[in-house]
Amino acid sequence: MPHKCARCGRVYDDGDIQILKGCSFCGGKKFYYIATKNIETRDKNEIKDLIYNNIQSDIQLDNLDTLNEIERFHKKNKKNFKNIIDDREIESIKVIDDGSYQLDLDILMRRDELIIEKKDGSYALHMPSLFKYKKKE
């Protein structure tokens, strides 16, 4: 995947040794990927695949030769994958103690509903937030 210098915008090919040394033009040391849509989709699949491999170690990444095979594998395990993600992301607010809170900004921004984990480990669902939120003018 090609890299672009964050400071001057010069583009380097994937694996260019100059990326490690810093930009030859401006000396910048930060680069970001330039990804086409196809590359991004393929990468996502690869990341998913790595997660699956961690879950089910009997299937190795090397054994999957083509993207079609990866896709077929995803379809088969779709349900399994969804459950794992859902189990990991539950509470948006965690009450650690009186006056100490931990907020998951990502979940708060993506979901309307508030799920609070109390300090005893129990969960509270904030009912009004489970219904469509409508701001009054």
Added chain:
Amino acid sequence: MSAWSSIKEKFWSFISKIFGDKKVKIGIYGPPNAGKTTLANKIIKDWTGEELNGVSEIPHETRRVLRKKDISIDVGKSSLKLDIVDTPGLATKLDYHDFLKYDLEEDEAKIRAKEAAEGVIEAIRWLDDLDGVLLVMDATESPYTQVNITVIGNMEARKLPLLIVANKIDLPTAKPLKIMEAFPQHTVIPISALKGENIETLYKSIYDHFR
């Protein structure tokens, strides 16, 4: 709202639509103590002469969303009408112990932490109702924080126009270039909201970006 003012507002919004005088609702977001309220006050003072809210060195001074309507900013011969929404600081951890060092009593600090947590949720709820966001960062701090990266990622997913403000450039340790390097896909405007440095560039960028 009385019936008369409601009719008046509808009439003016109708007139605005006909003559193309567009109004945009801009939210000021960012981590605590980045200077969000100082910037909101500066914008409002420059264009209306008023002030919106108090500022303090104690984090989470703004714990409710505050809104100032109908601020008209002039850039050259054109103008843009804004509603400015100042929001509480976004944070992932709110611990009352952090407030005790500012000479707050324990009870007071616990209430502050609770209100600040509610403030974060209120600020996030407002995102659905905005046309654009000014994301204020403290240029003396590292921009690679969970808050900055999460907020930018979410704004990009929402396709909400975003302008990054690198604040506090009047301080000798400020490094606005670091913010530019961290988020090269966005426009970054270095300013000092307190001293008013480069504020004209910000007004021009607001006009170009959110029009």
